Amino acid sequence: MGRGALILLLSLAAPLAAAQQGTVRGEVRVTVQGPDGRSVPKADRSGVVVYLTGYTEPPPASEVDMAQRNKAFQPSVVAVVAGQKVRFSNNDVVVHNVFSRSRAQKFDAGKNRPGEDYTETFKKTGIVDVYCDIHEQMVATLVVVPNRAVAVTGPDGRFVLTGVPPGTYPLFAVHRRDERSDVSRSEVTVKPGQETVVSLELTETRADDSHADKRGRSYSTHPDGY
Template identity: 70%
Template structure:
């Protein structure tokens, strides 16, 4: 091997060494929520659970695991569900009544149709976005899907704390989003992640009083409908 080739090889190895040794970092912190009351004054919210925190700037393959959003006691569980773009979600009716899960969101429109107790509907969500999920039979049922580009996401605990692990070193936009019926905007900041180190961040959401008002899957106001409990639809 000539001296020029040897120098080129050594230079390539030196340049590659930092990349090979760079290990993922993490992001930890809290989400603060201010609630705007009827008097227009902001007050800190005690329960800060159920906020999805995620970052963008790179993509990852979705997990093979099928995420679950069930219906029980005429409510969705969980009320907010983060998934990676391309991941499947199973909507399982664990209730004793009929449900019709649907969304009219710009990010993804779908209609599961009427599902009896024990039946399920599976949908793949290929694009990132925030998707409001409802039941066409029970107006009070509200949930949110947050479709993100990678696996660096978390859902806050009651104190608003979160940890994102396995983040490649770099500078990224960091977001926080609550269930959409809480009528809060998306909080945004930037975070710098260093190899093998934990970065910290604080995001603040301003939340008005909950508003569950929405239309049915036909774009019309809800009308009273009897619950299904028997063998016939």
């Protein structure tokens, strides 16, 4: 086979493979407990991670950025594919730390001065709670997933998962910041070149983000650190 014929076959194969893939589109509804104890819809449904399992894909080559700015992690919720890198950058004028004691991945960046970066590779799927050992109020969540069919919702709770191979898969939605998170699980069937529409429900129950420092102890400084 000549080079020209091979190039032609490859150029034809890419659109064909894309045509065989499907899309999952939907909305996550979140309820919270109102002042009277009754469940009410939550207006802002940002930060829900929706993803499929059942198959694996290599991670993107690009890094995911999570900045430390105004004594907060920005964004506070990110999704990464197993094997992908996350870069934590200190954009404040104070010293920060990044650590996690989660089962999915434990790490400690030490003290990061203003302008410094720290990069960590997340190899195992799961939920990773991220904190700063200096500023107790700094809380973030990493959800490490097995493939690229993942999205993080905006305020309207909507999501789109593209490039999904045909098949039936577990579909998850995670909205909490620790391993006691509320998790919505359902099943979705994806057909070649078609769009599947789903609706998911989550109940927000956790009242606060209290946590231990990287040694497993209570924070010894004021919650704002320095």
